[in-house]
Amino acid sequence: MRRIPVTHNSGGLSLFKIVKKVVLRHDIKQMDILAPLVARKIKPGQFIMFRVDESGERIPLTMVDHDPEKGTVRIIFQEVGKSTRQLGDMNEGDSVLDFIGPLGKYHKMTGGKHGRIIGVGGGIGIAPLLPKVREFQADGDEIISIIGARSKDLLILEDEMKAASSELNICTDDGSYGHKGFVTEILKQKLDESTNYDFVLAIGPPIMMKVVRDLVKPYGVPCYVSLNTIMVDGTGMCGSCRVSVGGKVKFACIDGPEMRGEEIDFAEMMSRQTRYVAEEKTSMERYLAKEGK
Amino acid sequence: MDDKARKLAGIKQKEKTPMPEQKAKIRAHNFKEVPYGYTAEMAIEEAWRCTQCKNQPCVAGCPVEIDIPGFIAAIQQGDFREGINVIKRTNALPAVCGRVCPQEEQCEKFCIRGIKGEPVAIGRLERFAADWEAEQGEADLPEIAPSNGKKVAVIGAGPGGMTCGGDLVAMGYDVTVFEAFHDSGGVLLYGIPEVRLPKDIVSRKTDYLARMGVKFEYNMVVGNVLTIEEMREQGFEAFFVATGAGLPWFMNLKGEGLNGVYSANEFLTRANLMKAYDPKNYDTPTWVGSKTAVVGGGNVAMDSARTAMRLGSEHVYIVYRRALEQMPARNEEIHHAQEEGIEFLLLQNPLEILDDGEGWVSGMRCIRMELGEPDASGRRRPVPIEGSEFVLEVDGVVIAIGNGANPLFIDATPGLKVNKWGNILADDKGRTSLKGVFAGGDIVIGAATVIEAMGAGKIAARAIDEYLSGKAGDWSPELGE
Ligand SMILES: Cc1cc2nc3c(=O)[nH]c(=O)nc-3n(C[C@H](O)[C@H](O)[C@H](O)COP(=O)(O)OP(=O)(O)OC[C@H]3O[C@@H](n4cnc5c(N)ncnc54)[C@H](O)[C@@H]3O)c2cc1C
Ligand SMILES: Cc1cc2nc3c(=O)[nH]c(=O)nc-3n(C[C@H](O)[C@H](O)[C@H](O)COP(=O)(O)OP(=O)(O)OC[C@H]3O[C@@H](n4cnc5c(N)ncnc54)[C@H](O)[C@@H]3O)c2cc1C
Ligand code: SF4
Ligand code: SF4
Ligand code: FES
Numbered sequence: 137m138r139r140i141p142v143t144h145n146s147g148g149l150s151l152f153k154i155v156k157k158v159v160l161r162h163d164i165k166q167m168d169i170l171a172p173l174v175a176r177k178i179k180p181g182q183f184i185m186f187r188v189d190e191s192g193e194r195i196p197l198t199m200v201d202h203d204p205e206k207g208t209v210r211i212i213f214q215e216v217g218k219s220t221r222q223l224g225d226m227n228e229g230d231s232v233l234d235f236i237g238p239l240g241k242y243h244k245m246t247g248g249k250h251g252r253i254i255g256v257g258g259g260i261g262i263a264p265l266l267p268k269v270r271e272f273q274a275d276g277d278e279i280i281s282i283i284g285a286r287s288k289d290l291l292i293l294e295d296e297m298k299a300a301s302s303e304l305n306i307c308t309d310d311g312s313y314g315h316k317g318f319v320t321e322i323l324k325q326k327l328d329e330s331t332n333y334d335f336v337l338a339i340g341p342p343i344m345m346k347v348v349r350d351l352v353k354p355y356g357v358p359c360y361v362s363l364n365t366i367m368v369d370g371t372g373m374c375g376s377c378r379v380s381v382g383g384k385v386k387f388a389c390i391d392g393p394e395m396r397g398e399e400i401d402f403a404e405m406m407s408r409q410t411r412y413v414a415e416e417k418t419s420m421e422r423y424l425a426k427e428g429k
Numbered sequence: 430m431d432d433k434a435r436k437l438a439g440i441k442q443k444e445k446t447p448m449p450e451q452k453a454k455i456r457a458h459n460f461k462e463v464p465y466g467y468t469a470e471m472a473i474e475e476a477w478r479c480t481q482c483k484n485q486p487c488v489a490g491c492p493v494e495i496d497i498p499g500f501i502a503a504i505q506q507g508d509f510r511e512g513i514n515v516i517k518r519t520n521a522l523p524a525v526c527g528r529v530c531p532q533e534e535q536c537e538k539f540c541i542r543g544i545k546g547e548p549v550a551i552g553r554l555e556r557f558a559a560d561w562e563a564e565q566g567e568a569d570l571p572e573i574a575p576s577n578g579k580k581v582a583v584i585g586a587g588p589g590g591m592t593c594g595g596d597l598v599a600m601g602y603d604v605t606v607f608e609a610f611h612d613s614g615g616v617l618l619y620g621i622p623e624v625r626l627p628k629d630i631v632s633r634k635t636d637y638l639a640r641m642g643v644k645f646e647y648n649m650v651v652g653n654v655l656t657i658e659e660m661r662e663q664g665f666e667a668f669f670v671a672t673g674a675g676l677p678w679f680m681n682l683k684g685e686g687l688n689g690v691y692s693a694n695e696f697l698t699r700a701n702l703m704k705a706y707d708p709k710n711y712d713t714p715t716w717v718g719s720k721t722a723v724v725g726g727g728n729v730a731m732d733s734a735r736t737a738m739r740l741g742s743e744h745v746y747i748v749y750r751r752a753l754e755q756m757p758a759r760n761e762e763i764h765h766a767q768e769e770g771i772e773f774l775l776l777q778n779p780l781e782i783l784d785d786g787e788g789w790v791s792g793m794r795c796i797r798m799e800l801g802e803p804d805a806s807g808r809r810r811p812v813p814i815e816g817s818e819f820v821l822e823v824d825g826v827v828i829a830i831g832n833g834a835n836p837l838f839i840d841a842t843p844g845l846k847v848n849k850w851g852n853i854l855a856d857d858k859g860r861t862s863l864k865g866v867f868a869g870g871d872i873v874i875g876a877a878t879v880i881e882a883m884g885a886g887k888i889a890a891r892a893i894d895e896y897l898s899g900k901a902g903d904w905s906p907e908l909g910e
Binding site for chain 2: 173174177187191192193194218219233234235236237238239368369371372373374375376378379380384385390401404407408410411412415416418419422
């Protein structure tokens, strides 16, 4: 947080050091970043924004774990483009220039009333699901988790999810591990057996969240999702992250990212995710060329 | 020429001494500042147009009451140092105000030279004095009272917060400015583009304040990372909240969620703060279409339109529902925008943004308006003309109709009273419903001007000093509304 004042826009003086890096899968990395003020406050479902250096973009990532004593925040991210790739290329001991948080609303979904919950996580979405599931567990809720990935080698956090859930179901698209097929197939089985759940929480790619939402709706069980729209400031200032919810404009960064899913216009949201595909590609190519990769 | 001859020449000159600027055709494609500013000769010539009126009507038009005849008299004599010193007694950001104040509504509106001709170019002279000082190397620091050890927190590093911080540090307070972004300036940094306000000026001001002893902490989203209560525990005794008006309004039009539709804040932030205009060196992307419609008629709309043009849009339209005379933007900006080839579609209002079938903008359905009866504000209200709908062919839209109060800090601060629009309630000293918490600038008055935000910062600094030195008596504002 603290920067020597007169050097306000020169880089390199930040506290935000990468104290631990673990490569979970070739393109999925976990980092513990030293950011004591963020670590003290951040709660499950909230996110941070980082900026690697002066020319970097502000990129949102969800908190996966935090240690207020050590002052660290854990993030897990998939390298999908320039900024996540650049972060992924950094090592223990390196620092990022900015690390802003906590951002987003903290949403205490159950309030410790010993509920029954289904958590659905897809791909990299399993990472933000984990702290939520842990919180439900600590509250004494019964939590059935359903996680999925394209194939076995892309599945992350299986052990952690298992420890935090009352029951863990695994799916892979190609059947290389667990149930062959989509998370929604298991979800449907569960809901057909019983609709006695307080809510379903789904975090993953927008298309997965949409399909889950559509599936859950007729059962009358509330459905929450966590939105990952394109952001600039993360503080409600720009409207880049807006989504239409029941015909009204909502900002994912301050009204969410967690929101009731029933009325979200996912088609619009998914279309908006593709806004900068061409520019993102250029940025990536430039980075790879510069790094000689 | 002696003074007498100069004075005569000045009185004869009915119009402002013109300011050299980049040619419209060239500047419409670069991001450099448009006007170059006066040379010393031009400044002296213009200064002599001031007749040094005894009753100084211009001063009353300046929200921070700069001694206008005083600084102009010094420029007449070529004593630029004295000129800038007079200005700096009441205005901490002359390089900014000289450039962005709506002078025609403020100081220059009351200048007697404006009765038969053009008013004295007070803003340009102020800018000249400030730029002259900057050229002389590092500016001298003002007198700073010995430290009294009392800690004050300023929340938001826009013009309001920076002014308040500077004044308090000069009075001996231990001041920390907490800013959500990674740099200071507020709208001066992320909103107003380089063509009107070079970012160096803003950085220079930050450095100046830092040299005075103001501490800046960035990435500090107050409310989330720290609350007022926690800051009290850390020893802060008073607070000035100047978080600005940062929550863009949309029009609730069908199609506003399409790709190619921006809020002005997003469009300008990407371009200014994140430097999206320089894709070779910066990662943040932005996008402009070949035909862009900017909806609105204020400075924000002009800035968006001129930025769109510079980013490569071939046709840029300002779509405004009232007439030209009613546009709230500064005259100079309207004039510059017109010169640069921005097309003004007046008395027209959007109804719907059209989809090209793939989620991108293909046009904007609009309706023509006419001016009806005056409304509560005294302005004639635009009313739609039935059957006058048409489609404007555009592939990009920027919504620049204004900003509401950002709820982030307010939601995290229980007991802080706000009005029905979510603006913080504060009395004429900036005192809010919470003891020790002052507020000012856009978060209190809604979207306003740089100088008004600075004025609020000054008033709050004085009130905070009274409060912390026990001169103010007990806190009283209830602000029931
Ligand atoms: C609240 C929130 C939490 C997130 N949490 C995680 C997480 O825990 N782990 C994780 O791997 N990813 C997370 N994401 C997604 C992550 O932010 C994007 O993958 C990242 O921004 C991609 O940037 P890039 O430069 O590497 O790729 P790019 O090539 O720039 O973009 C690839 C794709 O990522 C999306 N994207 C691009 N820029 C942004 C942006 N500024 N904000 C949001 N999305 C963008 C777009 O859909 C884009 O097409 C989260 C997003 C949000 C909004
Ligand atoms: C594009 C544009 C053009 C304009 N042109 C002109 C012009 O030509 N002339 C003129 O006089 N006025 C103009 N204005 C209006 C003028 O800029 C504003 O009235 C003025 O900047 C208000 O100052 P402020 O200090 O109240 O807030 P701001 O300048 O908005 O600054 C507020 C600061 O607080 C920070 N902040 C917000 N929330 C938090 C938080 N929770 N914690 C910490 N920090 C926070 C923000 O990041 C920001 O830096 C323009 C505005 C815009 C948007
Ligand atoms: S600060 Fe603004 S209003 Fe005051 S004299 Fe300068 S330009 Fe005019
Ligand atoms: S009103 Fe005009 S002429 Fe008179 S003192 Fe002010 S600037 Fe000079
Ligand atoms: S990211 Fe800017 S408003 Fe949400």
